[in-house]
Amino acid sequence: MYKTFLLSAVLFSISTYTAVINSQEGVRLGIPVSEEDLSQFDLIAGPDGNGFPSGSGTARQGKEVFDVNCAVCHGANGEGTSGNTIIVGGDMQSEGPPLRTVGSYWPHASTLFDFIRRAMPAIAPKSLTNEQVYQVTAYVLYMNNIITEDVELNATNLAGIEMPNADGFIDRSDIQ
Numbered sequence: 001m002y003k004t005f006l007l008s009a010v011l012f013s014i015s016t017y018t019a020v021i022n023s024q025e026g027v028r029l030g031i032p033v034s035e036e037d038l039s040q041f042d043l044i045a046g047p048d049g050n051g052f053p054s055g056s057g058t059a060r061q062g063k064e065v066f067d068v069n070c071a072v073c074h075g076a077n078g079e080g081t082s083g084n085t086i087i088v089g090g091d092m093q094s095e096g097p098p099l100r101t102v103g104s105y106w107p108h109a110s111t112l113f114d115f116i117r118r119a120m121p122a123i124a125p126k127s128l129t130n131e132q133v134y135q136v137t138a139y140v141l142y143m144n145n146i147i148t149e150d151v152e153l154n155a156t157n158l159a160g161i162e163m164p165n166a167d168g169f170i171d172r173s174d175i176q
Contacts, residue, residue: 022092029126044102044171045117045158046110047113049110049160053153054155055131055133055134056134056152057131057132057133057134057135057136057152058151059138061135061138062135062138062142064135066136069121070136074087078140086099087101088101089103089104090105102141103164104142104164106163107163107167107168108163109133109163113134117131
């Protein structure tokens with residue numbers, strides 16, 4: 001028993017000493033990131049229109065891009081293949097649990113643009129060009145009866161799109 005205790009004490013001392021020595025070297029995780037590398041992540045497009053890239057697109061153009069890149073998950077008409085892929089329909093005023101879709105829940109069209117630009121298609125995020133993102137955004141807005149098929153979305157007019165649920169949120173930005 002004494003040998004087991006002595007062996008445990010020695011092993012504990014060695015591991016503690018090793019941990020102290022390694023902590024003095026600092027944490028060695030990852031590599032330094034350059035400003036150029038960081039710029040690739042600067043993709044935020046805000047509801048005020050700030051941060052939109054150049055480009056444009058209509059719903060007519062967006063249908064082609066949607067059919068190839070989006071319909072596999074979101075369905076041919078935005079009906080989705082599971083609960084979280086439904087992007088058309090919904091009613092926030094319904095008696096039952098509301099179906100939160102682009103047309104019924106999202107307060108800003110810029111949120112749709114920003115999400116598509118950074119996260120879609122799910123199997124290849126950030127693979128769409130800016131033109132394609134404008135086109136798909138226009139098509140999804142068109143499917144939700146928010147814009148007409150020939151409206152050309154661009155950096156100038158996207159922030160001005162009036163969403164059905166724009167006033168559906170309570171501003172509590174005063175809470176810290």
